[in-house]
Amino acid sequence: MRSTPDNTIVTGAAGWLGTAVTHALVEPGGEWERGGTIRALVRSGVEADRLARLSPSIEPVVGDLLELESLDRLFAGLVGEIDVLHIAGVIHPVKFDDFYAFNLHGTKAILAKSGQHAVRRFVHVSSNSPFGTNSGPDDRFRNEEPYHPYYGYGDSKMQAELAVFEAIDAGLEAVLVRPPWFYGPHQPPRQTKFFKMVRTGRFPVFAGGHQSRSMVYVDNLVQGLMRAELTPTAAGLGWWIADERPYSITEIVETVGRALADEGFEVSPNRLRVPDIVARVAEFTDKTIQRSGRYHQQIHVLGEMNKHIACDISAARRDLGYRPQVALYEGMRRSIRWCVDQGLDL
Numbered sequence: 001m002r003s004t005p006d007n008t009i010v011t012g013a014a015g016w017l018g019t020a021v022t023h024a025l026v027e028p029g030g031e032w033e034r035g036g037t038i039r040a041l042v043r044s045g046v047e048a049d050r051l052a053r054l055s056p057s058i059e060p061v062v063g064d065l066l067e068l069e070s071l072d073r074l075f076a077g078l079v080g081e082i083d084v085l086h087i088a089g090v091i092h093p094v095k096f097d098d099f100y101a102f103n104l105h106g107t108k109a110i111l112a113k114s115g116q117h118a119v120r121r122f123v124h125v126s127s128n129s130p131f132g133t134n135s136g137p138d139d140r141f142r143n144e145e146p147y148h149p150y151y152g153y154g155d156s157k158m159q160a161e162l163a164v165f166e167a168i169d170a171g172l173e174a175v176l177v178r179p180p181w182f183y184g185p186h187q188p189p190r191q192t193k194f195f196k197m198v199r200t201g202r203f204p205v206f207a208g209g210h211q212s213r214s215m216v217y218v219d220n221l222v223q224g225l226m227r228a229e230l231t232p233t234a235a236g237l238g239w240w241i242a243d244e245r246p247y248s249i250t251e252i253v254e255t256v257g258r259a260l261a262d263e264g265f266e267v268s269p270n271r272l273r274v275p276d277i278v279a280r281v282a283e284f285t286d287k288t289i290q291r292s293g294r295y296h297q298q299i300h301v302l303g304e305m306n307k308h309i310a311c312d313i314s315a316a317r318r319d320l321g322y323r324p325q326v327a328l329y330e331g332m333r334r335s336i337r338w339c340v341d342q343g344l345d346l
Contacts, residue, residue, distance in 0.1 A: 001230040004034035006080030012088030013040030014047035026055035065106030099156035122174035129154030134308035141311040176238035184218030185338035201268030207276040209250030212310040217331035220324040227320040239316040246310035259332040279306035
């Protein structure tokens with residue numbers, strides 16, 4: 001792999017994945033520890049203070065991708081090679097238009113600034129959503145997969161990918177990573193709610209729970225992202241980064257329940273079975289709401305619950321030497337321990 005750059009810019013540095021990445025970059029003796037300056041774009045002073053305490057190498061910049069002044073400060077005074085890890089994005093927005101404001105126009109802004117500063121490599125974190133859902137339980141997203149975006153989020157992330165390819169045509173060395181549903185420490189409240197629903201036996205399982213789902217533990221995803229940054233490849237390549245294999249919804253729920261029990265929690269059997277028609281009605285409602293320019297998180301998530309969303313990581317194995325180290329049970333136990341350490345109510 002290439003040597004690490006003199007400077008690393010991380011957008012979305014205080015988010016779920018961004019926090020895991022910044023921790024990895026400064027972990028003493030860690031596989032991905034690096035010297036030089038790490039510029040971390042965050043949204044608040046509280047987030048900046050939290051990251052600054054990790055290491056003197058981290059220089060938080062409080063700002064916004066949509067503010068030119070913020071981007072100027074993000075790049076100001078950097079000497080030597082610069083890599084950009086573009087992680088910032090919106091999955092569940094307050095307003096529907098936020099999908100495009102942050103996922104598309106924010107990406108275009110950081111791409112333009114990266115081109116002006118001759119960035120060595122730009123890694124764009126995308127999603128499975130530009131590609132929709134699988135046709136069946138054995139179908140897998142592969143690297144030649146055509147776009148078929150899943151509603152507003154998927155379309156905004158597809159448009160962002162297209163903007164990356166335009167920047168590549170203009171001379172920027174950029175690559176993409178495409179993670180599915182991820183899990184692990186530093187999780188947001190929605191993932192904590194998922195644990196609580198499983199523990200109380202109230203997580204809805206649709207149509208027998210046989211849906212195939214790829215997931216990725218955050219440390220596996222950090223490995224894939226770092227390898228995408230540091231492995232010399234052609235620009236314009238993209239890789240699925242996920243755990244070793246997909247899991248069924250039933251397996252996910254049972255594994256989380258077992259991990260909770262093994263961490264000392266009392267777990268109720270999950271008997272909440274929901275007919276497929278409920279998810280189909282939720283999806284139709286979600287589509288109608290989003291077409292009107294609005295967004296409802298719970299309805300959107302419910303409409304996805306009967307879908308197959310699974311990917312093939314063989315290209316990442318071949319091109320990057322990616323080897324996921326943590327599987328579902330161990331990853332969920334680590335996630336639960338982190339929640340306990342943070343005093344979160346499960």
